[in-house]
Amino acid sequence: MPVRPDLAQRMARIAPFEVMEVLDAARRLEAAGRDIIHLEVGEPDFPTPEPVIDAARQALATRPMFYTSAVGMPELREAIAGWYAASFGVTVPMERIVVTAGSSAALLMALGALVNPGERVLMSDPGYPCNRNFVRFLDAEPVLVPSGPADGYQLTAALARGAWGVGVRAAIAASPSNPTGTCLDPTEWAALAAVCRARDGVLIADEIYQGLVYDRPPETVLSIADDVWVVNSFSKYFQMTGWRLGWLVVPDGCTREIEKVAQNLYISAPTPAQHAALAALAPEGLAVLEARRAELGARRDVLLAELPKIGFAVRARPQGAFYIYCDVSEFTDDSFRFVEWLLETTGVALTPGRDFGDAAPEQHLRIAYTQPVDRLREAVARIGLALEGLPSRA
Numbered sequence: 001m002p003v004r005p006d007l008a009q010r011m012a013r014i015a016p017f018e019v020m021e022v023l024d025a026a027r028r029l030e031a032a033g034r035d036i037i038h039l040e041v042g043e044p045d046f047p048t049p050e051p052v053i054d055a056a057r058q059a060l061a062t063r064p065m066f067y068t069s070a071v072g073m074p075e076l077r078e079a080i081a082g083w084y085a086a087s088f089g090v091t092v093p094m095e096r097i098v099v100t101a102g103s104s105a106a107l108l109m110a111l112g113a114l115v116n117p118g119e120r121v122l123m124s125d126p127g128y129p130c131n132r133n134f135v136r137f138l139d140a141e142p143v144l145v146p147s148g149p150a151d152g153y154q155l156t157a158a159l160a161r162g163a164w165g166v167g168v169r170a171a172i173a174a175s176p177s178n179p180t181g182t183c184l185d186p187t188e189w190a191a192l193a194a195v196c197r198a199r200d201g202v203l204i205a206d207e208i209y210q211g212l213v214y215d216r217p218p219e220t221v222l223s224i225a226d227d228v229w230v231v232n233s234f235s236k237y238f239q240m241t242g243w244r245l246g247w248l249v250v251p252d253g254c255t256r257e258i259e260k261v262a263q264n265l266y267i268s269a270p271t272p273a274q275h276a277a278l279a280a281l282a283p284e285g286l287a288v289l290e291a292r293r294a295e296l297g298a299r300r301d302v303l304l305a306e307l308p309k310i311g312f313a314v315r316a317r318p319q320g321a322f323y324i325y326c327d328v329s330e331f332t333d334d335s336f337r338f339v340e341w342l343l344e345t346t347g348v349a350l351t352p353g354r355d356f357g358d359a360a361p362e363q364h365l366r367i368a369y370t371q372p373v374d375r376l377r378e379a380v381a382r383i384g385l386a387l388e389g390l391p392s393r394a
């Protein structure tokens with residue numbers, strides 16, 4: 001879309017989310033009385049756990065709600081450090097942990113602290129759309145590295161090595177990934193970190209779906225490297241999307257630099273959310289979250305069994321997050337129109353591949369399993385029925 005001429009040139013390079021158009025259309029249909037199954041939005045359908053809400057209520061009633069330190073409340077930074085020790089057996093000094101306004105702020109600040117204008121940042125394609133827009137916002141260049149099923153749709157060490165060129169400063173990888181739910185193994189993380197290190201580059205690891213894995217225990221890259229910048233969040237596993245709270249783990253000696261940026265960008269992360277997050281990390285909060293993780297795993301398994309029956313091919317097994325990336329090339333070469341058609345015909349809202357990059361986006365779509373199993377089965381049944389009427393392109 002052309003940008004007003006009085007705005008900065010960089011604005012022309014920032015893309016909106018296509019999924020928002022799907023969401024708007026879905027809401028219009030809903031307002032007209034249609035039963036819509038929302039599988040397009042990237043947030044869990046569970047409400048924030050009760051112990052977390054109670055802690056927020058308690059804090060609002062008894063504690064002053066002033067700004068906190070720009071790097072976060074000391075007790076929360078300490079609790080996050082304790083959680084790394086308890087969950088992963090890894091020592092992360094609280095001095096290296098910065099509490100942020102969502103992991104979005106963590107990503108922007110990490111990139112801002114590391115990347116100069118004109119420098120390049122490697123990321124997998126498909127991948128999380130904001131990363132390339134953050135990089136463009138800093139007048140730097142995203143390098144979208146096409147990754148397919150053979151690479152687990154990830155920026156592997158081999159892909160990073162092949163794509164590294166003049167001006168590359170950093171690489172970003174997410175495990176589990178959005179939109180594919182695939183993970184990088186510790187050995188692959190180690191190899192990717194080594195590629196970056198050998199080229200005087202930096203690795204940014206996005207672990208915001210870390211707790212949401214179903215075939216393996218959660219892992220952190222911090223157990224194998226401490227020169228990686230690690231982004232995490234209370235949004236997904238902790239189910240606190242709207243509270244806008246995340247964190248960044250920086251290498252030794254970098255906290256002060258991020259503190260300066262946070263002070264200037266937003267002063268401090270939301271104070272009520274920081275109090276609430278303390279309860280998310282406590283045993284009672286974690287028990288609720290583990291039960292929900294099991295439920296999400298069961299949803300994934302239902303979809304993995306059902307989707308191939310309707311011709312939605314899943315080329316790499318999603319091990320985490322709450323997304324399945326489907327190859328729908330049997331039916332379309334315009335995933336946006338296909339998603340629009342599915343919405344109108346079946347009332348099921350999905351995300352077109354175009355949001356996630358340039359690597360065959362028109363042949364893919366993302367399903368977010370953010371609805372109960374019976375609704376997921378219903379969605380698959382509706383889509384299956386609609387597709388029966390289509391001439392197959394195979």
Ligand SMILES: Cc1ncc(COP(=O)(O)O)c(C=O)c1O
Pocket residue numbers: 042101102103104105128174177178206208232233234235241245246
């Ligand atoms: C891979 C990834 N990273 C970061 C974010 C940002 O999340 P938040 O700012 O809510 O922590 C998202 C949100 O969907 C995401 O999918």
